[in-house]
Structure formats: C-alpha cells, structure tokens
Amino acid sequence: MKLVLTGAAGRLGSYLREPLAAMCDELVSTDIADDIGKLYAGESYIRADLADMKQIAPVLEGADMVIHFGAIVDEKPFEELLGPNFVGSYNIWEAGYQAGVKRIVYASSIHAVGMHLKSDFIGTDAEHRPDTFYGLAKCFTEDLGRMYWDKRGLESVHLRILSCAQVTNARALGSWLSYDDLIQLVTRAIDTPSVGFGIVYGVSNNDRAPVDNVKASFLGYRPKDNAEQFAEKILAEEGPVDLKDPGQMCHGGPFSSVDLGQSGLAQMNIVNDRKET
Incomplete structure (x- = not known):
C-alpha cells in the first residue's frame, strides 16, 4: 500500500509520519x-505546494x-486561505480521482460547526455553522468530499478535530x-x-466531551485517553465563565469570538511540542 501524507511538516503531521510509515509499503510525505x-523506513519527502495542481498531482x-x-491552521483573511485551504482541497480530490486513489482521510475541524452552542451536544450530522473563513474551508472540503463520493465514488473520512494539543484551558477538558x-x-x-x-x-474519551460521536462507531474508533486527569489543576486556574462570550459558550472557542480574518490561535496557549525525528 502507498500512502501520501500532506502537511507532514506540521505538528500533527510529525506524530503521524512514523505510524503511517509502519503500516504501508511506501509513505510519501x-x-x-x-x-x-x-x-522513517519506507518514507520519502517531496516538497510541493497544495495550491499548484502541477506540483501536487505527480505526488x-x-x-x-x-x-x-x-x-494554514489558523484564521486568516480569505485571500490568504483561498490557495492552500480551498484550492488545495480541490486539487487533492481532483488529482486523487485522476490517480485512482481509493480514499482520502481529511483533517477537518470543529470550526466547521463552531458557532453551535456546546450545550447543544451536536452529532456528526449537525448543520454547518462555521465560525471563521478557516471553518468555512472545512465546510467546503466536507461538501467537496461528499460530492466526489456521490458523483465519482471516491471515499473520504472527515475528522472534525476539536483540539489536538496539550490541555492548557478549561475548554480543552x-x-x-x-x-x-x-x-x-x-489508523481506523x-x-x-x-x-x-x-x-x-x-476527540478523546473525555468525561466532558461536548459532541455526540455515536454515528462514527462504524470506524471502530475507541479513544482511550481522558482529559479529566487535568481538571483539578485547570479549573483552579480558570476565571469565571462569561455567558455572553461566544468564545466560552460555542464549540469554536476563541475562533467563535474573533473578527473574521483575525487569528484565533493568538487567543490560545498552544504548546508547540512537535515530534522531532
């Protein structure tokens, strides 16, 4: 089996490279x-721009x-996200279809539904409610994947990641x-x-998980970790909740309250613990 991993230089990509290389004959990062x-053994690296079909198709x-x-993994002005996040997704799906790829596994995001209230306990069938242009790109790619499945039979799994980083705030619990x-x-x-x-x-097996993942059980994904181990320390450090702040009440966190085009990550304490080879 040959796998291609895009975003291999990113923080999440750094943790995926080794296990992916171990489960296939050839990994192209x-x-x-x-x-x-x-x-890693069986891994090669090709520098290519997602927004350029001539570069990405051969990969x-x-x-x-x-x-x-x-x-781009943050909110930016639409013009900055258009190439890598919108056109880049189209290029992956169209090049994948032309190359006969069976399946695309996509890093979507909670920001596709970020304006839903956490108290609504939404499922995977919740309507799109993006909180930013970044979230809009996730909506676009989810719909793109559905269309390529309906019209061309190209499978895809869209992983709406909530927050894959060290637990540094109450939202992350x-x-x-x-x-x-x-x-x-x-892997699943x-x-x-x-x-x-x-x-x-x-999302991990958190006591306080704000989403319903039951309709995704067909994948056999059974998370093992639980953020509750960090709760006592985090809650002792957090201030009172502002019920009028979308950043505290909505799924998108700070992305729900920033102006369009303004960084959401700048409001978060993300630890860059990228895995080094």
Whole structure:
C-alpha cells in the first residue's frame, strides 16, 4: 500500500509520519518546508505546494490513500486561505480521482460547526455553522468530499478535530484529542474496509466531551485517553465563565469570538511540542 501524507511538516503531521510509515509499503510525505528531518523506513519527502495542481498531482500518482492534513491552521483573511485551504482541497480530490486513489482521510475541524452552542451536544450530522473563513474551508472540503463520493465514488473520512494539543484551558477538558488517540483515529480511517463518505469527531474519551460521536462507531474508533486527569489543576486556574462570550459558550472557542480574518490561535496557549525525528 502507498500512502501520501500532506502537511507532514506540521505538528500533527510529525506524530503521524512514523505510524503511517509502519503500516504501508511506501509513505510519501509532502509539505512546503524544505525538509522534515530524518525519514522513517519506507518514507520519502517531496516538497510541493497544495495550491499548484502541477506540483501536487505527480505526488499522488500510484497512491492508494491520501491523509490530507496540509493547510494554514489558523484564521486568516480569505485571500490568504483561498490557495492552500480551498484550492488545495480541490486539487487533492481532483488529482486523487485522476490517480485512482481509493480514499482520502481529511483533517477537518470543529470550526466547521463552531458557532453551535456546546450545550447543544451536536452529532456528526449537525448543520454547518462555521465560525471563521478557516471553518468555512472545512465546510467546503466536507461538501467537496461528499460530492466526489456521490458523483465519482471516491471515499473520504472527515475528522472534525476539536483540539489536538496539550490541555492548557478549561475548554480543552472537553475538546482534547491526545496524540495516541489521533493516531488510532487516522489508523481506523485507513484500515476500515469501506467508509463511503463519513464524518467523525476527533476527540478523546473525555468525561466532558461536548459532541455526540455515536454515528462514527462504524470506524471502530475507541479513544482511550481522558482529559479529566487535568481538571483539578485547570479549573483552579480558570476565571469565571462569561455567558455572553461566544468564545466560552460555542464549540469554536476563541475562533467563535474573533473578527473574521483575525487569528484565533493568538487567543490560545498552544504548546508547540512537535515530534522531532
């Protein structure tokens, strides 16, 4: 089996490379970075721009599946996101179809439904309510994946990741996806025999998880980690909840309250614990 991983130079990509290389005959990692460090057995690296079909199409030749994690991972003005996050997704699906790829596993996001209230306990069938242009790109790609399945039979699994980073705030007590559970989720999205088109929330087995993932059980994803282990320390440090702040009441967190085009990550304490090879 040949797999292609986009966004290989990113933080989440750094944790996926080794397990992906171990489960296939050939892993092609790609990003726009000059290099990604030491390669694992069976892994090669190709520098390519997602927004350029002439660069990305050759990378997908002969691939069985694509794990598409490449994108700008923050809110930006629409014009900055258009190439990598919108056009880039189209290029992956169209190049994948032309190359005969069986399945695309996509790093979607809770920000596709970020304006829903956390108290609504939404499922994977919740209507799109993006909180930013970044979230809008996730909506676009989910709909793109559904269309390519309906019209062309190209399978895809869309992983609506809530927050895959160290637990540093009260929101993460519900939204946390551990790196081990991320790896399990991606693995199940690859090795499940048939998926058609599917959406699954990327979240660990948290006591306070604010979403209903029951309709994603067909993947066999059974998260093992729980953010409750961090609750006592985090809650002792947090201030009172502002019930008028969308950033505290909505699924998108700070992305729900920032102005369009303004960074959501700037309001979050994300620890860059990228895995080094």
